[in-house]
Amino acid sequence: MDCSNSCTSEQKLQVRKLEISDKGKGYLELLQQLTVCDSVSDKEFEKRFEEISSYGDDHLICVIEDDQSGKIIATGCMFIEKKFIRNCGKVGHIEDIVVDSEARGKQLGKKIIEFLTDHAHSMGCYKVILDCSIENKAFYEKCGYKQKEIQMAKYFN
Amino acid sequence: MDCSNSCTSEQKLQVRKLEISDKGKGYLELLQQLTVCDSVSDKEFEKRFEEISSYGDDHLICVIEDDQSGKIIATGCMFIEKKFIRNCGKVGHIEDIVVDSEARGKQLGKKIIEFLTDHAHSMGCYKVILDCSIENKAFYEKCGYKQKEIQMAKYFN
Numbered sequence: 001m002d003c004s005n006s007c008t009s010e011q012k013l014q015v016r017k018l019e020i021s022d023k024g025k026g027y028l029e030l031l032q033q034l035t036v037c038d039s040v041s042d043k044e045f046e047k048r049f050e051e052i053s054s055y056g057d058d059h060l061i062c063v064i065e066d067d068q069s070g071k072i073i074a075t076g077c078m079f080i081e082k083k084f085i086r087n088c089g090k091v092g093h094i095e096d097i098v099v100d101s102e103a104r105g106k107q108l109g110k111k112i113i114e115f116l117t118d119h120a121h122s123m124g125c126y127k128v129i130l131d132c133s134i135e136n137k138a139f140y141e142k143c144g145y146k147q148k149e150i151q152m153a154k155y156f157n
Numbered sequence: 158m159d160c161s162n163s164c165t166s167e168q169k170l171q172v173r174k175l176e177i178s179d180k181g182k183g184y185l186e187l188l189q190q191l192t193v194c195d196s197v198s199d200k201e202f203e204k205r206f207e208e209i210s211s212y213g214d215d216h217l218i219c220v221i222e223d224d225q226s227g228k229i230i231a232t233g234c235m236f237i238e239k240k241f242i243r244n245c246g247k248v249g250h251i252e253d254i255v256v257d258s259e260a261r262g263k264q265l266g267k268k269i270i271e272f273l274t275d276h277a278h279s280m281g282c283y284k285v286i287l288d289c290s291i292e293n294k295a296f297y298e299k300c301g302y303k304q305k306e307i308q309m310a311k312y313f314n
Contacts, residue, residue: 027241028241031241031242034242035242035243036242036243036244037241037242037243037244038244039244040241040244040245044244044245045241045245047245048239048240048241048245051239052239059239079236079238081236081250081252082205082208082209082216083205083252083253084184084185084188084194084197084202084205084253085188085191085192085193085194085253086192086193086194087193087194087195087196087197087201088197088201088202088204088205093238093250095238095240096240096241096242117311120313121313125313126312126313126314127310127311127312127313128310128311129288129308129309129310129311130308130309130310131286131288131305131306131307131308131309132306132307132309133306133307134306134307137307137309140309141309143311144311145309145310145311146309146310146311147307147308147309147310148288148308148309148310149288149289149290149291149307149308149310150288150289150290150291150294150304150306150307150308151286151287151288151304151305151306151307151308152286152287152288152289152294152297152298152302152303152304152305153284153285153286153287153302153303153304153305153306154274154284154285154286154300154301154302154303155283155284156277156278156282156283156284156285157283
């Protein structure tokens with residue numbers, strides 16, 4: 001569904017950067033659909049928001065707000081890594097993509113990925129990378145991504 | 158080979174953070190063994206070094222210098238991502254691991270990974286992740302990493 005063509009006024013969506021007031025619009029509850037995110041106080045939220053904001057355009061959190069409900073219904077983030085390789089190149093890293101379970105099938109995930117990918121391009125990155133499960137591979141292929149390597153992880157807990 | 162036990166004085170190695178003088182010790186030539194990195198001027202190097210340094214402990218480049226030759230023979234880097242999920246958790250990302258082709262078989266890669274992983278742990282990260290080729294999976298398993306997801310990439314050039 002392309003909102004610019006087919007949405008009614010009741011379905012108006014804003015694609016924008018995270019704002020500090022989004023904690024009150026269900027942002028953390030949305031992240032809980034992705035993984036553990038259940039005990040962040042207002043103070044902790046503000047501190048982390050300011051830490052991330054201090055990176056400016058190098059760390060961007062994108063959200064989609066449903067204007068009717070006033071809720072955040074999709075999000076994703078990108079940080080930009082500065083390297084020496086590729087002649088002091090930059091790489092965009094996409095993380096923590098989630099679409100509200102009740103808002104799926106509307107291409108909101110694709111909108112988030114496009115917003116973040118365009119940001120990386122405008123910032124001069126030579127590539128964007130992300131890690132995902134095998135189950136989500138087809139979705140990212142539809143967004144123009146191709147499988148490249150494997151992800152390895154070490155957990156401390 | 159564990160240098161603390163078996164190296165002669167001629168093979169003394171320093172594991173440390175990147176210094177701005179390392180450009181003159183073959184740091185960029187070492188990165189060229191990984192990928193394109195062939196036209197970085199002193200000025201560009203200094204600018205990027207300062208950009209990365211401005212992140213403090215959140216972006217660490219580790220090198221191993223061979224004290225005998227005065228050359229950088231291994232390197233790797235880590236940046237720390239600040240999240241809202243996992244109750245405002247942090248994740249260490251490892252990138253750009255390379256060991257000089259003439260210095261392989263001495264566990265220098267393992268030393269770099271351990272240095273970076275220890276750094277992430279000390280910074281309070283709940284996990285460390287990295288992307289690698291299937292060919293390098295066994296190496297990272299020896300470092301305590303396990304395969305988790307797949308990496309997707311989009312190149313702009």
